[in-house]
Structures are given as structure tokens and as C-alpha cells.
Amino acid sequence: MADLKDLFTAVVEMQEDTALSLTHSYLDQGIPAIDIFNCYQDALAEIGKRFEQQIYFIPELIMSGEMMKVSAEILKPYLAAQDSGSGGQTQKKLGKVLIATVEGDIHDIGKNIAAMMLELNGFDVMDIGVDVPADKIIEEAMAFGADVIGLSGLLTLAFDPMKSVVEKLKEKGLRDKVKVLIGGGQMDEQVCSYVGADAFVNDAVVGVNFIKGWLN
Ligand code: B12
Numbered sequence: 001m002a003d004l005k006d007l008f009t010a011v012v013e014m015q016e017d018t019a020l021s022l023t024h025s026y027l028d029q030g031i032p033a034i035d036i037f038n039c040y041q042d043a044l045a046e047i048g049k050r051f052e053q054q055i056y057f058i059p060e061l062i063m064s065g066e067m068m069k070v071s072a073e074i075l076k077p078y079l080a081a082q083d084s085g086s087g088g089q090t091q092k093k094l095g096k097v098l099i100a101t102v103e104g105d106i107h108d109i110g111k112n113i114a115a116m117m118l119e120l121n122g123f124d125v126m127d128i129g130v131d132v133p134a135d136k137i138i139e140e141a142m143a144f145g146a147d148v149i150g151l152s153g154l155l156t157l158a159f160d161p162m163k164s165v166v167e168k169l170k171e172k173g174l175r176d177k178v179k180v181l182i183g184g185g186q187m188d189e190q191v192c193s194y195v196g197a198d199a200f201v202n203d204a205v206v207g208v209n210f211i212k213g214w215l216n
Pocket residue numbers: 041044045046047048049051052058061062064065068099104105106107108109110111113114149150151152153154155156157181182183184185186201202203204205207208
């Protein structure tokens with residue numbers, strides 16, 4: 001991966017204009033969009049740490065979210081062009097994925113990126129937004145004919161709503177009809193087993209590969 005230190009610093013230090021111009025200049029230099037994207041993600045993780053240490057506060061979280069959104073829009077066409085997967089609009093869709101951020105959680109940057117990566121890789125994706133109650137997720141997934149339900153959540157408080165989706169699927173006798181993939185920075189093996197999901201990811205590309213494996 002290219003050394004994108006300056007971009008990392010610009011994002012972490014909230015230098016929005018510098019971050020934007022570096023993003024364009026790196027793209028012009030032919031640096032892979034995925035490397036630039038990963039740099040933003042690392043910078044956001046650092047901002048999260050500073051928030052925990054009370055060096056940064058809500059305004060910085062908001063600003064970092066905005067920077068990530070803007071960069072995702074810029075990088076999207078490059079990610080699509082550089083994607084070597086089996087995606088593309090002309091190919092037969094590989095399967096249906098319903099994606100949502102669970103109830104109580106409004107973080108949507110990661111979810112939007114995961115949805116974008118899945119689309120780029122040839123999946124039919126239905127994104128039903130943030131703060132979505134379990135019943136609504138299941139109802140929409142069944143109406144859509146989803147093969148996979150992708151649940152996003154960044155808060156510790158998201159674990160129980162995720163678990164609730166799995167429990168309700170079981171109650172309705174639907175658990176074996178769909179795979180459940182949970183995503184977000186805090187997801188790990190322990191959360192996955194608590195929730196009863198089929199897998200967890202902290203990275204959208206890894207998520208795409210899981211789903212490809214399931215649906216092949
Ligand atoms: C930006 C941000 C915000 C923005 C969100 C803007 C938006 N539109 O999303 C705003 C300002 C709104 C916000 C609010 C809050 N936040 Co906040 N936020 C962040 C921050 C800095 C970055 C999150 C982010 O976007 N990361 C970048 C994305 C790309 O990463 P990602 O989400 O992990 O997604 C990747 C993968 O996980 C994966 N993925 C994610 N979902 C899915 C789903 C599927 C299906 C798949 C396949 C993959 C996948 O793909 C993505 C790309 O690889 C994090 C810090 C951090 N380290 O995460 C804190 C953080 C998540 N926030 C936190 C907190 C506490 C809050 C607030 C409670 C603050 C407050 N006191 O009000 C509120 C909560 C509001 C709510 N009810 O949801 C804490 C959570 C702590 C905890 N244990 O619960 C964190 C960890 C900060 C910290 N270290 O304390 N936040």
C-alpha cells in the first residue's frame with residue numbers, strides 16, 4: 001500500500017480541504033482507490049480513539065463522518081473501475097442482500113460502503129436505512145426475497161437489536177432461509193456468537209467474500 005501519511009494526518013486533524021485535494025492528487029497519481037479508502041478508514045479509527053480519550057468531541061465525529069462521505073462519493077467510480085470482481089451492471093446478479101443499520105444506531109457510513117461494495121460485486125442490494133427495528137428488517141427481507149441479511153452496527157447498544165433479528169427469524173421459522181452477516185468496527189467472534197449470526201466482518205470487502213462463498 002502506498003504511504004498516505006499526509007492524507008491520514010489531514011483527516012485526523014480535520015483539514016477538510018487538504019484531505020480533499022490530496023484525495024484528488026493521489027487518484028491522479030494512479031494510487032489505487034482502495035488504498036485511499038483504507039487510509040480514510042484508519043483515520044476514522046484514530047478519530048474514534050481520540051473521542052474515547054476526550055481529545056475530540058461530537059463535532060469532530062460529525063466532521064469526520066462528512067469527510068468520509070465526500071471521499072466515498074469521489075472514490076466510488078474508481079473503486080468500480082478498479083474492481084476485479086465479477087460485478088458490473090450487465091452480469092446476472094449473484095444474489096439478494098438486504099442491508100440495514102439496526103435499531104438505536106444511526107451510523108451509516110460503513111453500511112453505505114458495504115452496500116456499494118456489494119453492488120460493485122454484482123449483488124442485488126436493498127438498503128433500508130438506519131435505526132431499523134427487527135420486525136421491519138425481517139418483513140422487508142422476506143418481501144425482497146433476500147438470501148442474506150446484512151446488519152450494520154457500531155454501538156455496543158447494537159448487539160441486542162442484532163440478536164433480536166436472529167431470535168425473531170427463529171420464532172418465525174425463517175432462520176434457515178437467510179444467512180445473517182453482522183458488520184461494524186466492534187464486531188468480533190464473541191459478539192457474533194452472542195447475536196447468533198452466521199459471520200461477522202470489520203471490513204466490507206471481507207463481507208463481500210463471505211457472501212460470495214455462501215451463495216456460490
Ligand atoms: C463518524 C462517527 C459518528 C457519526 C456518524 C455519521 C454517520 N452518518 O454514520 C455521528 C457523529 C453521527 C456519530 C454519533 C455517535 N457516535 Co459515533 N463514531 C463515528 C466514528 C468516528 C467513525 C465511524 C465510521 O463511519 N467509521 C468508518 C466506517 C467505514 O467503518 P465501519 O462502520 O466499521 O464500516 C466498515 C466495516 O465495519 C464494514 N461494515 C460496516 N457495516 C457493515 C455491514 C455489512 C453487512 C457488511 C458486509 C460490512 C459492514 O464495512 C465498512 C467498510 O469496510 C466512530 C469511531 C470508529 N472507530 O468507528 C465513532 C463511534 C462508533 N461512535 C461512538 C459513539 C459513542 C457515538 C454516539 C453515542 C456519541 C454521542 N454521545 O452522541 C453517537 C451515537 C448515535 C446513534 N444513536 O447511533 C462510539 C461507539 C462506542 C460504543 N462502544 O458503543 C465510537 C466507536 C467512537 C468511540 N471510540 O467512542 N458517530
